[in-house]
């Protein structure tokens with residue numbers, strides 16, 4: 468699992484890998500403690516040899532042993548003739564070696580499915596018993612996971628000179644198939660692979676681009692996409708981003724057996740854009756549906772997103788310090804232009820119905836969507852339409868309706884976007900949008916109670932990061 472290393476300190480719990488190291492340290496500590504104690508014990512033994520209080524010592528040993536577990540008994544045996552050491556304070560850590568890891572008993576084989584592979588062919592080429600494959604595909608619990616394979620599927624196989632001993636296949640994040648050889652035939656079971664969710668905080672500051680800031684903060688692109696998705700109704704991530712913008716994120720990381728697997732959801736986030744501050748906190752309702760709300764309990768969702776274009780294709784090359792030349796013409800033609808590579812998906816800014824799709828003089832290939840409240844949006848210069856944007860079709864916010872191009876009057880690939888209210892052009896980047904929906908009343912109290920400490924945690928972290936970064 469490749470992921471960038473963050474220069475920022477994160478406050479998650481120690482990984483599950485560390486107890487082993489800790490144990491070794493304790494082990495040596497115990498040895499260090501044990502040797503002097505053995506010395507003391509030897510002295511005591513010598514004293515006892517003169518026949519004074521041996522019986523009392525023995526009683527203490529028995530009592531101590533009853534209180535300790537079997538491992539302490541082993542430690543005492545190892546200590547040899549000096550057992551009476553136990554009269555001293557009980558040894559806090561048993562001085563014994565962890566069992567040595569035995570080398571695997573059977574040959575290990577890892578198979579990755581490639582295009583056109585079948586298990587039968589892989590068994591043949593790896594000289595595994597085809598009869599065993601025939602047996603395991605007959606097990607009803609296992610069959611679906613052995614017959615339908617896609618490239619990239621992995622199988623861990625143990626075998627003894629071609630005789631199948633076990634087969635293991637991860638099915639999804641939390642389950643796996645395990646087939647084991649029994650005395651007669653094979654058994655199959657679906658095993659659970661519990662995941663652990665850790666919380667992590669991150670702070671990013673934009674110098675050149677949102678994505679570069681994310682890389683610098685050790686964040687995956689997908690997480691940044693999710694961050695942008697949360698604030699897409701307030702911030703135009705193509706045109707609004709400026710150097711000096713910054714953000715703080717509290718998010719989940721998914722671990723399994725102590726290993727990082729993937730990023731989970733964003734729990735809370737703040738985005739500071741040109742002096743404006745936006746905050747969002749996740750709330751999961753009874754049915755498990757999660758959504759984001761402002762600290763006051765208003766949905767972050769609005770009827771229109773600010774930038775109806777897949778910004779991930781743009782922002783990676785976007786330099787916020789550079790003023791885009793086409794931007795200067797906004798007033799002249801009453802629309803917003805998003806310079807973007809040809810083929811970049813264009814998305815419906817809001818829910819609505821397609822009322823026009825086709826060639827429209829200078830606009831080239833254009834789509835017009837009718838929304839509620841007598842609002843229409845227009846998307847021009849498309850290289851092609853999406854099949855879902857036929858006239859009369861309903862589209863939902865964020866749905867791809869076409870692709871960036873330079874048809875009509877355009878000297879470079881870009882999306883020309885217009886927003887009209889009652890037929891009058893409005894600047895879609897600044898137009899006041901209808902008030903967002905509040906969180907449902909039944910959840911309101913719960914949300915407000917839960918949101919406050921989360922937001923506190925986020926902002927407290929932000930303060931430490933701001934101090935840290937400005938003191939550099």
Ligand SMILES: [Zn+2]
Pocket residue numbers: 800802803804882883884
């Ligand atoms: Zn334009």
